[in-house]
Amino acid sequence: DQQVKQNSPSLSVQEGRISILNCDYTNSMFDYFLWYKKYPAEGPTFLISISSIKDKNEDGRFTVFLNKSAKHLSLHIVPSQPGDSAVYFCAASTIQGAQKLVFGQGTRLTINP
């Protein structure tokens, strides 16, 4: 069963507008969430994270929101830039999981000029 789900395989956004990527999870024991970005032919790189004790974390153009009651998190990118075109994975972990990450399926973001 997929404990972390990204239901949108792809998303297309105009340059300069806001990109919103969504992620849902089913395991209420998850207490830490991360977003990774992946370009073709490269490994994923860490983007931003959030602990379950927070509901928002911001880093420059990137903000992650966590809604624990809905078991939902989202990544906002504003303004979107062409270099943001990549596949984005959300991931989750538990303290008991000892730093193992459970990944979603990924969302391919395309920023159009």
Add this chain to the structure above:
Amino acid sequence: DVKVTQSSRYLVKRTGEKVFLECVQDMDHENMFWYRQDPGLGLRLIYFSYDVKMKEKGDIPEGYSVSREKKERFSLILESASTNQTSMYLCASSQSSYEQYFGPGTRLTVT
């Protein structure tokens, strides 16, 4: 900067061959992981290791084994490659945080 390197970027093997994928990290990290990435399935954990000579199964260990004889090196072994093991293989390492650092990946094709 953390660097995780993988022995090959592209690999083509025949069904039934034994395949070795090597991963080396240079930051003295305790934890190392092997994933495979397939379209529509994201990254799935095959095996991980918390220390030298220690290994634990991930979500999809069938058909794979691992070896960690030195702290910096974590090898993934396909005992008898099959076509359904054609995939992108990603190695990662981490220390005490949740953040994992990934290598560039090995695209393995089994024919």
